[in-house]
Amino acid sequence: MSEQTRECNKRYKVGRVLSEYDLLDLHDSLPDLWRGESSDPMSLRELADHINIAVLERAMEDAGETPLDGESENAYRLLTGDDVSVGMQTQQRSRLTRAGIDVDRLEDDFVTHQAVHTYLTDALDVSKDVETADPVETGKERIERLRGRTTAVVENTLSELQNAGHLSGGSYDIFVDVQVYCSECETQTQLSELLAAGGCECE
Template sequence: MSNGDQLAVTGREACGCKVGRTARKYALPDLDDRLRERRADGASLRRLETVVNEAVLRAALAATDADVFRDVAAIYRSLTDEETSAGVRTETEAWLSRVGVDPAELEGDFVSYQTVRTHLRQCLDVDTDRNSSLSVDDAEGTIEWARSRSEGIVGRTIERLEDTDGFHSGSVDVTHVVRVSCTDCGASYPVERYLDRGGCDCDAQRR
């Protein structure tokens, strides 16, 4: 068994589906845990498709000797977004080749959301049905995760500007404030207040 295979086995026999094989190939031992956690937080199958494929892309870039400072999410969109022009996709594939990643092999290892669904059901015993409603606590957790991620991205982006000529910044603390506005009644609340009060007053106004 290779080192990648050993890393991918976490107390159980590794599955043989494409997600399992890809996790072993790119040494992603925590991928299953991430999929379980994100699914529990309400992530859609299409979002989990992106989670897997961005992890594969990140691992492929990390395995090269090149210094890579590009946004993995942006690279992934350039390769897969239907609205990406052929020119941008070609440029991205050429850049991958230059840094030591075979774009054809990489894209062949990307998975679809149907493949992720099969992996969740058959390999991880995760229910992929979405008949149950989302609780307020679950919503708060998902929103807080998204806000923290957004703050982290903004903070890291600003830090990368420190060496840019003409740009000066001290120690920064990034805060992302989310507000929810109802276009029906015109009310606007910080998202925490909106959740705590059970939404806006539209239902009361209809009575």
């Protein structure tokens, strides 16, 4: 990482939360994650979710839990997702409460993308150097990250259903395929092929 280690500025919510949950490595990597110096850059919303998932995972660990791969991500989605029913959200809150987690306090500690932006720019004095990145590549990277998250959520959900006896079967492999249909030329193409070709058969 090109930036030197910074102390958490507890006058800001992001700094206070990362300090209280002992997420100092994540704190030090925030500028890099935002600017994408050694990996794909993350948007402020993605960065806020990344912080909140880490907070949730640390809370689970402090309560004596050992989260499996993707479990903390799925738990966060069940708590905050717009597509999650009230019943599923209540069930997830109850599960965390039984594990000894103060869910109300946990949710109060979740940060917003505005808070992340304020912390990066004001507390850490970080600016995002806007370069002329290839918009197609940027779009492909964003979609691939979403596909990866979708795969993790599906795998974790199927595992939970199997463990609870609601789903039979063996080990499932998950494939997330995105097809794009053009109503003008009536062609259907895989998204990756469409992006690589620069469009469909329409002039």
